[in-house]
Amino acid sequence: MTAYEDFVSQYGVFKKIDAFGYLDYLRQNPDVPRKHGKVVLVTADTPLKASRGEGKTTTTIALIDALRKRGIDAAAVLRQPSMGITAAGSKGGASGGGKASLSHPELVDWGLCGEMGSIEAAQNLLVSFAEKAVDEGRLDTILVPRVSEVPSRSLRQIAVDRGKGDVPERVVLTPTCELMQIVVLSRSMEELGRRVSAMIAGTKDGQPVTFGEFIDLWRITNILATAVMPAYTETREGSPVYVHCGPFANVSIGIPSLVSVELACARHDVVVVEAGYGTDAGAQKWLDIAAREYGAQWPSAAVVVTRATTWNDDPTLSWRYPFHVNRLESLGIATFPLINLWEGEDDQIPALKAKAAELGFRTPVLGNLFRDGGDALSPQLDDFVAALDAAGVPQAPASNKGKSVKDTVRWIAQSAYGVPAERVLERDSFEPSLAEATELCSKAGIDINQLVVVAVKSPATMTDNDSAPEAERTVTLKKCEVHAGAGLLHVNLTTSLTTPMPKIV
Amino acid sequence: MTAYEDFVSQYGVFKKIDAFGYLDYLRQNPDVPRKHGKVVLVTADTPLKASRGEGKTTTTIALIDALRKRGIDAAAVLRQPSMGITAAGSKGGASGGGKASLSHPELVDWGLCGEMGSIEAAQNLLVSFAEKAVDEGRLDTILVPRVSEVPSRSLRQIAVDRGKGDVPERVVLTPTCELMQIVVLSRSMEELGRRVSAMIAGTKDGQPVTFGEFIDLWRITNILATAVMPAYTETREGSPVYVHCGPFANVSIGIPSLVSVELACARHDVVVVEAGYGTDAGAQKWLDIAAREYGAQWPSAAVVVTRATTWNDDPTLSWRYPFHVNRLESLGIATFPLINLWEGEDDQIPALKAKAAELGFRTPVLGNLFRDGGDALSPQLDDFVAALDAAGVPQAPASNKGKSVKDTVRWIAQSAYGVPAERVLERDSFEPSLAEATELCSKAGIDINQLVVVAVKSPATMTDNDSAPEAERTVTLKKCEVHAGAGLLHVNLTTSLTTPMPKIV
Structure with a gap:
């Protein structure tokens, strides 16, 4: 008699799970008891700077702690933090903070299980x-x-x-x-x-x-024998957390492994998946790459995190937060604004609530998650839980495969950044780069239009000029790169600098 | 009540041991039961080519399997194989072979626990x-x-x-x-x-x-939190094996971590330590660096492995094997020749025994260890076990610290390679390099003569010309490099190429 435990091995304070084996076992044995968890996407406002975290991981941890306190079997799936970010010292890592932390953040941040x-x-x-x-x-x-x-x-x-x-x-x-x-x-x-x-x-x-x-x-x-196995750890409150694969949804796909989410969905009722950087990066990639093209589950609800200062500090950029919330809602995903308050910001709650109401958002969730963790959220989740109960497990919309690369990029620019096709511009170098990629694919027997487009861009901007009035915003296509093994076509967008290799800061 | 098990964590099929913690616990609690194992060094003839293994790991594994069959609590301490060697494909890894293998060689060879x-x-x-x-x-x-x-x-x-x-x-x-x-x-x-x-x-x-x-x-x-912890695994026969730290005794120290050997000595009666490449490399470094200068245990016995072909194929190089055996014996270490036979070489046993007798060796141990594992050795170990019983745990000879760099290198050349001081030559570049290193040390407040000399050389040669008649062999000093943190001074020797970064072969 095989059981889940047969696919689990201890690795120090972590467990590692043979997700390939377990999911195959479930496929082979459809009568084995399993859950069919709903996916909740935690994503964020576009950050003002790449290094400025809105608190997605903190929110994810606080959210599952709060849901579990309400008796719901929730788990989180996180990406493995890049040691680069931790080493650089500009953030504390990517394993939550304060009361909303993992039980062994230092080990997750500094190499997990290798x-x-x-x-x-x-x-x-x-x-x-x-x-x-x-x-x-x-x-x-x-x-x-x-x-x-x-x-x-x-x-x-x-x-x-x-x-x-x-x-x-x-x-x-x-x-x-x-x-x-x-x-x-x-x-x-x-x-x-x-x-x-x-x-x-x-x-x-x-x-x-x-x-x-x-x-x-x-x-x-x-x-890669053990690298393909998701790691299992817990929050400080004992809530289950799966950690697998890397970040950087600006220059790559930046999502956790598909099997780590599928594994969690087979084990829990609600699976909160963190998608990196802003909604224009991580969420766009979860929805348009993982779900539409690679069979990942479409989210039943979403939470879009921002900080009061990110939303409000620069009036020329404050269009971005409602844009993200409305975009996800327009896709049929019940989308909840969450404002992650910092020390000394509690008195802003009434103004923030009023602003959310004015924008027609669902009732916002507000709290100092570093200080209060899941306790800040738990009493505010009635609407969220009701929406989640009401939601099924939606089918993902149709694939974009077969569309031309340019059409797909224009569609991304329109839907994810709010820039219509006529304002999607091209560097002189783009056409030759696309032609070269097309030829490379063609010689390799690949139809380039069957590759899935990955937008490569700055994490802190959606367009060439996010501060410009809406009618003047543009997106510029720069170059292409074929990742034939992954089935992806990278397309570099906007004039913003992308740094595949950052410096230590 | 603390116990050894409190310092052990499971890591998949391996265990990892907090050796720092356990050894500190033993120091703090001198009454806790522990063993005081004797160290046996397994070293080898100088290989004809760097990539040609004599079978040290295979011997180490077969030896502990054989000793344990005789009722002796023996364990091995191996170095973690370099993925470079395994990836390069020129060897099968460094985790033994055939019947004398580890239980999970594939995992040891391809990254251990990260x-x-x-x-x-x-x-x-x-x-x-x-x-x-x-x-x-x-x-x-x-x-x-x-x-x-x-x-x-x-x-x-x-x-x-x-x-x-x-x-x-x-x-x-x-x-x-x-x-x-x-x-x-x-x-x-x-x-x-x-x-x-x-x-x-x-x-x-x-x-x-x-x-x-x-x-x-x-x-x-x-x-480095978990990288400092030795890994524990077993041979196919179930004998205990500790694996920790990297190889390459030609261009570095190339020995297992000191704590991994100390841990094994606290847990077992006989601890077989593998020292890499020839006796001129790994054994020289264990004896003259680890034991003389860093407090590691002096071996109570040694086994010098060769292949019949390594010993005999090139008559101009066949002086090297007896040189190694005699050198270790001259240091008061009971030294046993071991000839690792390959398929089809069984009929050479009488001739090899006669040759060993002629050279005045202790009774040689011969066997096809890949084919027969510890069974090949077990009946031949009477003399070895008797010698080990007779041996105490010897004090290491005095430190060389304080001698001038050149005097130390000349002493290494004489004792480990058989080249007297007058035939230790210098490239023109050596004196400036030594002067530069001395100045760097001096400015850092370090007396260069307190650093421990690490000979950096080709793994396949001891001198500039191993095939020359004894009286014509020279060693040439090329340059120095300070490793102040490790307390080491690298001195590059001989005209042979050293490749700190090999190519894939």
């Missing part, structure tokens, strides 16, 4: 094998970047083989690499292997060459 | 902090290298900030870096922190600047 290190080693090993393939004449150009788990400004652009070849390369943060995307999206080791094989290593005489043509796949899957 | 990944992240974080210190004007030259867990030829020499500063840097394999040495040598988190603080980050206007002057130490110790 998952990020394994993905780093595996992606760098792919580059090493590509380099060997160059030596052997199988490749002449390498298209996959090396990665580092810690930030370093000077690694943005490097030259390897200094003094001999001086070959230009770039290094990206580990959580943003294609291999991380593959771990996020894969539902079995076999799918993961197939996706790694389909990654385009580089080109030879202009023809794409995939890793499947020259690597021993088991070398990569061996490294 | 220890190497954590050390990689921490060392690279140190470089990132140094880079920030350059930006802030606290440093103008960085002296610590970045590291990678997987090999890549083209990372040997890189330039960072391509197109802006084009600053030359180098990347070394993670197991060879100073931070790994510090993890190997430290007996508490406090000592580890002190050593990281004392690492020379770089210079400002020619003055050395240590990391202690500008980093938050807790950021490094947080990353």
